[in-house]
Amino acid sequence: MNTQQKRYFLAEDDIPRQWYNIQADMVNKPLPPLNPATKEPLRPEDLFPIFAEELARQELNQTDAWIDIPDEVRDMYKYYRSTPLVRAYGLEKALGTPAHIYFKNESVSPVGSHKLNSALAQAYYNKKQGVTNITTETGAGQWGAALSYAAKVFGLECAVYQVKISYNQKPYRRSIMQTFGASVEASPSMSTRAGKDILTRDPANQGSLGTAISEAIELAVSTPNCKYTLGSVLSHVSLHQTVIGLEAEKQMAMAGEYPDVIIACFGGGSNFGGIAFPFMRHTILEGRATQYIAAEPASCPKLTRGQFQYDFGDEAGYTPLLPMYTLGHNFMPASIHAGGLRYHGAGTIVSQLLKDGLMKAVDIQQIESFDAGVLFARAEGIIPAPESCHAIAATIREANRCRETGEERVILFNLSGHGLIDMTAYDQYFAHSLQNYEVTDEQVAANLAKLEKVI
Numbered sequence: 001m002n003t004q005q006k007r008y009f010l011a012e013d014d015i016p017r018q019w020y021n022i023q024a025d026m027v028n029k030p031l032p033p034l035n036p037a038t039k040e041p042l043r044p045e046d047l048f049p050i051f052a053e054e055l056a057r058q059e060l061n062q063t064d065a066w067i068d069i070p071d072e073v074r075d076m077y078k079y080y081r082s083t084p085l086v087r088a089y090g091l092e093k094a095l096g097t098p099a100h101i102y103f104k105n106e107s108v109s110p111v112g113s114h115k116l117n118s119a120l121a122q123a124y125y126n127k128k129q130g131v132t133n134i135t136t137e138t139g140a141g142q143w144g145a146a147l148s149y150a151a152k153v154f155g156l157e158c159a160v161y162q163v164k165i166s167y168n169q170k171p172y173r174r175s176i177m178q179t180f181g182a183s184v185e186a187s188p189s190m191s192t193r194a195g196k197d198i199l200t201r202d203p204a205n206q207g208s209l210g211t212a213i214s215e216a217i218e219l220a221v222s223t224p225n226c227k228y229t230l231g232s233v234l235s236h237v238s239l240h241q242t243v244i245g246l247e248a249e250k251q252m253a254m255a256g257e258y259p260d261v262i263i264a265c266f267g268g269g270s271n272f273g274g275i276a277f278p279f280m281r282h283t284i285l286e287g288r289a290t291q292y293i294a295a296e297p298a299s300c301p302k303l304t305r306g307q308f309q310y311d312f313g314d315e316a317g318y319t320p321l322l323p324m325y326t327l328g329h330n331f332m333p334a335s336i337h338a339g340g341l342r343y344h345g346a347g348t349i350v351s352q353l354l355k356d357g358l359m360k361a362v363d364i365q366q367i368e369s370f371d372a373g374v375l376f377a378r379a380e381g382i383i384p385a386p387e388s389c390h391a392i393a394a395t396i397r398e399a400n401r402c403r404e405t406g407e408e409r410v411i412l413f414n415l416s417g418h419g420l421i422d423m424t425a426y427d428q429y430f431a432h433s434l435q436n437y438e439v440t441d442e443q444v445a446a447n448l449a450k451l452e453k454v455i
């Protein structure tokens, strides 16, 4: 048996020239986001005060299956793309599985995760429109790092609200953002009304993505020539991430295989959509039988335990109402290390796909995720981000099932990022001081019951 890693790359000319918009091909389109004041379906213009206009149009585009990648963005993709598709012989051997395991390695981007694929696009469209300042939130700091770099590339000022727990757990991500020239503040902060409200109620509040989003939006709408950007959840973010799956499709063909199962970890859905949607196109249009599995943390289980309903994307309720699987925008996730997965809701596209049975979700406990990450690191030589460990854990579950049944299934997972800035988490794992956190159906129901039913 070959135990060498085998890697597949694309020639520069084969890097995608268009992103894939799955909304155009979906039989049941996602329900429209609603304007919270009027409860009317959102029009792109409603989003213009917050987002760059082109991004607002992409967000609501349900007709064009292919959207051109601007040359300026594609030229930046060439700095690190194509990313390798890797046959994980080492992991297969460690598991003794007949499954063929492949992973798409997005950790090779300059900032160490897939987030740069959308950050470059978002910074570009803002610059093109004449915007000078952009704001955002970040959890573990991956999105903040990506946007800080992208802002520098296109000559924009960038201000980031980082969730307080991560700001303290992962100080080097803050240093990275500052190195790229961004200003970074721990959220909740006293600099916005949303932050002040929370700190007044709960001075020890450790923050959440939902709260940080509220702060960043507030800054954007109160600062001249400033727009807000988001690193996940929204449809235009998944759109930009499809460059992952479009490349993987060509690379799998080079390997002479086609995936039976596609797996990604799930925070708001952008790396999942990025790798899955280009393949799902063949499921929708040609009936190709591929399984799609989103791996979420058991401590923040919106897909496996949440309810499908209209909810806000942020804690304070500044965003449009989104039709999604949610734990409630008031949900405070436990302080797990996979900061990028600590979000209460799922994107509208994924929510519709899950409702329609086109994909499924599994929940993974924190300790199982690190068991998987360490096994993977020892087999493949790459230390995965705590978020990516969830995808690896789900992959190992599938591969072990194949070992029992003897099936030679082809599994493709997305390695969304590396964990080299997350070694504190690994230290705690080795010291046996990591905890599992469970959220029960009763807790979710009680939390959702507190929210006003909007629809």
Ligand SMILES: *Cc1c(COP(=O)(O)O)cnc(C)c1O
Pocket: 113, 114, 115, 142, 143, 231, 232, 233, 265, 266, 267, 268, 269, 270, 271, 272, 340, 341, 385, 387, 388, 416, 417, 418
């Ligand atoms: C942000 C992040 C995620 C989760 O976000 P999605 O939008 O669900 O992809 C996963 N992995 C890494 C490394 C991240 O930085």
